[in-house]
Amino acid sequence: MCCDRPACPEDLALLWAVAGPVWGWRCSRSQHCSLVLHSSRTRSDPGNFSSPFLVPRAPGTGHEPGQGTGRGGAQAGSREWSCAKPAEIEHGHVEHLVKYHCDPYYQLRGAGDGTYKCDENHAWVSLGAGKETPVCEPVCGKPKNPPRQMQRIIGGLLAGKGSFPWQGRLVTRHNLTVGATLISDQWLLTTGRNVYLNHSDSAKPEEIAPTLQLFLGGREQPALAIEHVVLHPGYPKAVDLALLKLKEKVFLGEEIMPICLPQKNYVQPGRVGYVSGWGRGATFAFPSMLKYVMLPVAEGEKCQQYYEGRNASSWVQPILSNDTFCVGMSELREDTCYGDAGGAFAVQDPDDDTWYAAGILSYDKTCTASKYGVYVDVQHVVAWIKDTVAAG
Numbered sequence: 001m002c003c004d005r006p007a008c009p010e011d012l013a014l015l016w017a018v019a020g021p022v023w024g025w026r027c028s029r030s031q032h033c034s035l036v037l038h039s040s041r042t043r044s045d046p047g048n049f050s051s052p053f054l055v056p057r058a059p060g061t062g063h064e065p066g067q068g069t070g071r072g073g074a075q076a077g078s079r080e081w082s083c084a085k086p087a088e089i090e091h092g093h094v095e096h097l098v099k100y101h102c103d104p105y106y107q108l109r110g111a112g113d114g115t116y117k118c119d120e121n122h123a124w125v126s127l128g129a130g131k132e133t134p135v136c137e138p139v140c141g142k143p144k145n146p147p148r149q150m151q152r153i154i155g156g157l158l159a160g161k162g163s164f165p166w167q168g169r170l171v172t173r174h175n176l177t178v179g180a181t182l183i184s185d186q187w188l189l190t191t192g193r194n195v196y197l198n199h200s201d202s203a204k205p206e207e208i209a210p211t212l213q214l215f216l217g218g219r220e221q222p223a224l225a226i227e228h229v230v231l232h233p234g235y236p237k238a239v240d241l242a243l244l245k246l247k248e249k250v251f252l253g254e255e256i257m258p259i260c261l262p263q264k265n266y267v268q269p270g271r272v273g274y275v276s277g278w279g280r281g282a283t284f285a286f287p288s289m290l291k292y293v294m295l296p297v298a299e300g301e302k303c304q305q306y307y308e309g310r311n312a313s314s315w316v317q318p319i320l321s322n323d324t325f326c327v328g329m330s331e332l333r334e335d336t337c338y339g340d341a342g343g344a345f346a347v348q349d350p351d352d353d354t355w356y357a358a359g360i361l362s363y364d365k366t367c368t369a370s371k372y373g374v375y376v377d378v379q380h381v382v383a384w385i386k387d388t389v390a391a392g
Contacts, residue, residue, distance in 0.1 A: 098124065102136035105252035109137045138185045138252050140166075141260035141355035146348070147274050147292055159290040161218075164276040165257035166357075167290060169215040170244075170342060171223070173198040179277050179342030180214060181357055182258045185249040187389050188214065189360050189378075190342035192235035192242045205229035205242075214246065217255040224250065230388050232381060238321040240362040241376045243388050259344055259357045261386075262379045266347045266358040267325045271297045273347045273358055275327075275373075277340030293336065295345075295373070298328040303372040318363035318374035323381065325359060326372040337367040345375050 086094050096118035100108065108114050112128025119125045126132070145162040159167075168180035168188050176197050180190040199208055206229070213223040228245040235241060250256055266273075276292035303326030307318060318324075327345065336343075345359035359375030378385075 100134050100136075105139050105257060106136040107139050109135045138258055140183075140258040142353075143257065143355065144254050146355075147276075147294075159276055159292045162254040164274075164290060164292060164346070165217075165253075165255050166259035166346075167216075167276045167343060169278050170194060171213040171215070173211045177278050177339050179340055179361065180244060181342065181344040181360060182216060182250075182256070183261060183357065183385070184258050184389065185252060186246045188244045188246070189344075189357070189385070190242055190244060191240045191360065191362050191376075192231050193240055193362070194342050195229055195231070195242045195244075205231060212244070214244065216250060217253075224248070232384060234321070234323065236319070238319065239323050239376060239381065240319045241360060241381060243385065245392075259346060259355055261382050262347075262356040262358055263382075265379055266349070266356060267297055267377055267379070269297050269299050271347065273297070273327070273345040275336055275340065275343050275345055275361060277336060277343045277361075277364075295327045295329065295336075298326040298372055300326060302326075303374070306371055320374060323377050324362065324374050325377050326374055327359075328372055336361060336364050336373050338364055340364040344378075 088094075098116050100114035100116075102108055102114075110129050110132070112126040112134070114126075114134055116124040116126045123131055126134070143162055143165055145160045147159065147163045166182040168182055168190075170178050170180040170188075170190055172178060172194065174197075178190065178194040178197065180188040180194070182188050195205070195208055195212070196203065199211075209226045209229045212226045212229070214226060215221055215223060225247040226244050227247040228243075230243040230245070232239040232241040232243075252258075272294050274292055274294050276290055278290060304320060307320060310317070341361050341364035343361050344357040345361065346355050347358045348355050357378050359378055361373060362376050363374035
């Protein structure tokens with residue numbers, strides 16, 4: 001064989017098997033890829049032929065039939081399939097080519113299509129990515145069942161399965177339920193006020209993290225532990241925002257998928273977005289199922305004047321700054337309410353048919369009694385989010 005075994009993305013286990021002159025490899029399920037060798041004879045080495053194991057992946061399972069999914073190797077009694085030597089052709093040759101594939105809800109990051117060629121230096125090289133091993137990263141903002149316009153949070157219908165796969169349910173100290181928004185397979189956005197519910201202002205983020213539980217997907221899903229809480233440096237005076245890091249990455253699917261971070265401004269007065277949540281409904285009871293509402297971006301100056309004219313304590317006043325924007329009620333006077341904070345103001349970009357988190361709901365105490373909800377403008381804090389996630 002002209003090249004060493006190619007690596008699998010993100011430390012994927014390579015499972016090795018030998019059967020006489022036949023050898024091959026496959027990738028374990030744990031990091032969302034499969035590896036297939038298309039052919040394996042080179043003009044430079046015409047006499048040395050090695051056939052790979054082509055182990056078919058069971059559709060929708062993320063693993064191969066008859067194989068274990070751990071890192072220790074194939075299970076006893078498992079079967080492997082190999083291909084016969086490819087036919088020789090006149091005035092031509094066969095090359096070593098391998099191709100990486102990501103599992104559903106993941107995509108290859110970087111240049112190239114995942115195809116690597118064994119070059120004259122006995123190295124696997126991609127035309128687009130060079131010698132760099134590809135990485136499978138989460139797909140974002142592509143719900144299988146996008147929301148319909150007339151469903152709502154206050155006294156309305158329920159969100160369909162997979163309509164808001166980025167919506168998290170954060171349970172804080174003393175079992176208070178609030179929102180959180182998945183932005184990767186390990187990080188979520190929520191508000192600083194959510195994090196500090198039933199904690200003193202002097203509490204440290206590392207003390208609060210163990211008291212939080214995060215739920216994603218259906219109600220039957222287990223609680224996920226929070227490893228780190230990172231407050232935005234502008235909290236609490238200007239930016240009511242926090243990042244949550246899960247102890248382990250989550251596997252993505254129809255009901256669990258991150259929303260994309262915005263790369264341009266989606267916050268123009270009159271533009272509508274969708275807000276989902278587990279907050280109180282028309283009877284002020286917490287719902288057992290996720291609901292959502294379609295709301296318009298409001299005029300910032302009118303919102304500022306509205307809240308400046310109120311005589312209320314700081315706890316029931318929103319945090320307004322250059323990093324926030326306001327949203328009005330729907331034509332049916334539908335609104336967010338207690339417990340919805342931390343959810344995304346999700347907008348769909350028609351240019352790429354992708355959903356983006358234009359804002360994170362900070363002030364959820366309107367409940368149709370106030371004119372405006374207040375959101376952190378995510379585009380203003382994207383650099384902080386990316387730097388924090390990169391730092392781990």
